[in-house]
Amino acid sequence: MPGFRAYSSLRSAPNRLAGRPTAILAAAIALPLLASGAPAAQANPDDESSQVWLLELAPGAGPSALDAVAEGLDYTVRHDFDRIWNGVSVEADPATAHRLGRLDVVEQVWSDIRFNGPARVSDQQAPEESQPELAQAIQTTRAADAHERGVTGEGVKVGIIDTGIDYTHPDLGGCFGSDCRVAYGTDFVGDDFNSDDPEHAEPVPDDDPADCGGHGTHVAGIVGADGKVTGVAPDVEFGAYRVFGCDGSTSSEIIMQALEAALEDGMDVVNLSLGQSFQWPGYPTAVAADKLTEEGVTVVASMGNDGEAGVYSGSAPGVGEDVIAVASTDNPKQRMDAAFVPALDRRIGYRSIDDTPEPEAATDPLVWLGRACADDASEGDVNGMAALIVRGTCTFKEKYARAVAEGATSVVIYNDRSGPFGGGGIEDGPVPAVGLTDADGKDLHDLATIGKNPVLEFPGGTVLVDLPRGGLASSFTAYGPAPDLTFKPDLAAPGGGIWSTVPVADGSYESLSGTSMSSPHVAGAAALLIGDDPRLEPREIRTRLANSAKPVAWGENPDLGELEAAHRQGTGVINVIDALDAEACLHPTGVNTGDGTAPRTFELTLTSRDRTTRAYALTHRSTIATTGDERDPGFDAAEPKVTFEPKSLKLYPGESATVQVTVEPSADLPLGSVFGGRITARSTDDGESLTAAYSGYQGDYLAIPVLDHPDYPKLAAVVGQDPETHEFDYRDFEDGETFSLTEGPDLAALVFLGHQVAELTISAENTDTGETTEWEPEQYLQRSPGPDDAMGIHLQDLLAEHPNALEPGHWTLHIKVLKALGDESNPAHWEHWQSPAFTLTE
Template sequence: MWSRSGKRGAGKAVGVLSVSFAMVLGTSTTATGAPGDAAAPQSPASAADEYIVAFDGAPETAAAAIAAAGGTVTDLTEQVGVALVTSTDGAFLDDVRARGGIRGAARNHSVGTARPGMPHRFAEERPVADRAGGSGSADRPLHGGPDAEPLADRQWNMQMIGATADAAHREATGKGVDVGIIDTGVDATHPDLAPNFDPQRSRNFTTDIPEVDGPCEFESCVDPADVDDNGHGTHVAGIVAADDNDFGVGGVAPDATLVNVRAGNDSGYFFLYETVKALVYAGDIRLDVVNMSFFTDPWLYNCASRDEYIEGDVTDEELAQQRLIRELVLGAVTYAHGRGVTLVGAAGNEHQDLAAPTRYDETSPDFPPDAARPRTVENTCLNVPSEAPEVVSVSAVGPSRTKADYSNYGLGDVEIAAPGGWLRDLVGTPAFQTPGNLVLSSYPLDVAIEQGLADPNGDPVDELSVEYCDENGVCGFYTYLQGTSIASPHVAGVAALIIEDQGRSGRDGRALDPAVVADVLAASAEDHACPAGGVEVYTDEGRTPDFNAVCEGTTDENGLYGEGIVDAAAAVQDR
């Protein structure tokens, strides 16, 4: 079993504050599609900068300090002592930090400038350069079985982990289990997701930024809670819980309930306040499982001090922001976990050994766009939320069950592996560099058209996407992606199966201690040994030697696969 205390960067417990949001703001603002118990950020004035302020004590005292420093509280997350603030005062940060009861303050984001052709936030998960690949099913001895979904023969991933009608689904399908998708949203109109989508509890905690996300689709710049204008969240949701409805694809937990807990903008950025807000909400409504296929922007790794920088420069302001991101996200994760939420996260796609003494980062800061400055930092600089002690961190494998070349790894950091897709897998066979090596899942049709995956009629433009239509003319769009973002929801889905199988039933559905879920995931995972010689070499696949991965550990637990590859069938087998 993995030791949760072995992961770096424990968050401190945060007390619940008792003063209501309305008392501080003097108004009532609600998240999109939400009843009045869930506050959401108000759209800030375009001329004002947006800040996040952490405080101790009563919210009204903090609000007074913020106002005295020239700020206006636009939203409050009382449970962890955090306020979203706007200010036009250039000295606001220095002023508010000097006031009593304020733990810290930083910019939530700085407005960047969009440009034509600005890359998609998750561009590396769709290997565009290789779109000329083959059919996606070369030499694959796959079969769907008599009760399989129509596109099951393309879902090698579900067959690998036994998430099929003739294996895990004989014992559990996720019925009565709530899975939160903290991502870019969920397209609730997709035929494979609509039957399992919960509109009542779904929330959108983001506000579109026109300079980066493009023109707002709604006057308030706040999308409804059943929309995904990026596509990433919808793909993730389909892996978790696409319905077994004789249509399209099937999910790992096809009867689980999907709750959209949106923290990512249309452009795919996950800013600090929105991330904290989503995690706290997940805890407050006591979701059973949450999937987190992202890192908190703008820093891939968040350091606490200048001493952790080996190479590269950093300003005092940037360090303050990194420290606040660490503190608040770790605290929000602890808050959700303490309320029974099993948290699953993606390990990242930088092909780095997270257990090595240092980490190279050419990504941060990634917002505003083009702001990144390469740096080398110590491994105490954390990727959050995935490196929080309570989060099950997932690496990715391809169809051959080999760690995908892009996937991060590291003994003590990665805890389990799952299918994430790998275009370059099965080298030396006809399947090499074919779309079928990736993972097929649901995708919003309007986004597919906008991104050039489908033509204006909704037809796929290449082999990387699929359209399925039933006899009634109802159609769904699907696309192939790869990444640890894609591996993580497989584990979240298996967690849902475990909770149905072993959880206790109550008025609000199933429940099971997250520590128990993690133990079952570990105990049931299929062990995967290190490669002969102790190094996974990727030069045959056309990669440079820096992709090669040293595998530390044993067959039972190692840096490439953690406790092994997740196994849905074994996780719910009769005991």
């Protein structure tokens, strides 16, 4: 079904909305290293209608079967993914793609969704000695204790699907090839590749996976650096599979090629610090990743960085059934650039605010300016001085402009809440601007307000700064569950404030944050387990790591003693030593208890690997529930009632036993909540504890509204497109308006999806004749990312598939959505919108 324009911030204005072009609905928005939602750019830059599609084929069918029944259709098979996914990628225009979708040998047509690339790492001063924050992280996970035992991942192959690896980095071996640590790999795209840019959307692969973006090198360092920093598994061998150019995005097709190559190269573990937000487990990258686990490869992926977008924000491939999806906790401290303050006789950490010059020398004396919003009175004369400002109320751009207008030679903004921060929004700022923590800023404020007017001296090397959420879930880490209520994420690891390797040209080391940084901790931990016992299968590795994970306190108020939501932390932060020493396992490690208000019962299997008889007692601890609006959830600590049958048991060596767990949600828990908890089987003999987690939905999951946005759906006229950003301009539809089929303007339906949907259909009805035209449905769609994001369904794109489908006359558009987990045969599981009538002319 062509005609869908990707989600964008379609914020209502009197006559203008913005959108980005795609040709199909299966789309979403993502944060750095998490997928964006448009289909991959044109495969052939000279043919604007040509795009890449992923065709899922019927069991047993292959490209030859497709060719046999698709005679006369203009398409090109680009890649056959027979080893990891039963399908092919093809190049075709949208109309042809959907004609292919009607063939019996084709199960489904998926758009080749783009993955946004990470921002390139900035220059960072190389440390003179090993920096402690990666060491802190591997102490948190107890990987450092494994090293003391001699368990270092030797002989294990770890594939990094990312921006490549700077194999010249001394901490990563210094070379590429069979005798090097980075022994395998390829570049699938080339330096200039960017699927967002039609002129550079066609990959130019080569054999050199060198990293010019930096992100993959940082990820590889966390997995296994061995030098000035030490990674989780410092003796692993690497495969570098480069899927991003130096800048920009990539596509699902390319990531799946990398998964295939990692399997062919014999990788034991594959790390994907990337993903597509708000995605379903059935998307091809998730299915392909699951296939690798069937082949014996442990696949680890980021859960996603969309925590601020609320519940159900996880990413594919992380939401894949057998993929280990990793959430992030913050490191206790983060390394930052430092400035020396003579008046305090200490160094303080700072971050440069984007698009202002880097500070290179001492500031002029700091003068307190105040909050520095447009309506605020100046609290000091900053002409020829450095302006000290507190964050809050208005934008950094407004504060900065105010200080510069009053003659400030530099701008120092300190946080109005705990910890460091980063800022932006300034364009081509003429003077340096930096951000400080609240504690350091208040100290400077105290000096400035008594007339001591301190200075900051740059550069001052680096310094460790306390993170206020140390040990807690990172603010960015995404919530599960998956749209089909599958339990996700599986577990957590440090990802906030991790110092690791970056390309030598970029300064060799830098501190980055994201689930991109937590995932490689788990990939490295998996390598340690395999190095200790090569017989372990992927399911056993996930079970050991999840069973032994330690709970995370609730970040909103740690003093209350509540635990972070199970659908945000999984079973908790990994503990490598306990995973290595496990003498039993509890499976499955994450359980979806479904929806409803009645008690739910599920089974857990406890298996002993010990040589002696062991007794176990089962206990439960609830985790915080999320309530209300899934985009901006509230929280509730109402505890479910949990019973076990049996509550205690004894296992002989090698024996397994099944425990029935019944969870009765609290009657005080609001409908629409996602709740969860931890089930622990503790050995009464030696104290070993094994943990599984569960989540469930309180109420009718099918009752979540989809088409209830106050401003959408609605009709709009397309009035233009920005040639650089590709954003569309719209104006509001006027009652009785006429649209020409040949001369325009184009008509669009702007649709906001309040939740993921299993299917969306579009039809048009001629109100004069009753004639109806229906387009092929789209399946498994992501929800709109933000509270005001919508997508555009363009009439001219719909007509590209059926050029003569609509004739002059009076028409209405009809949009129907099938709720997530809905039964398509049940009318109650669908929502319907009918547009106002509009008139079409020749």
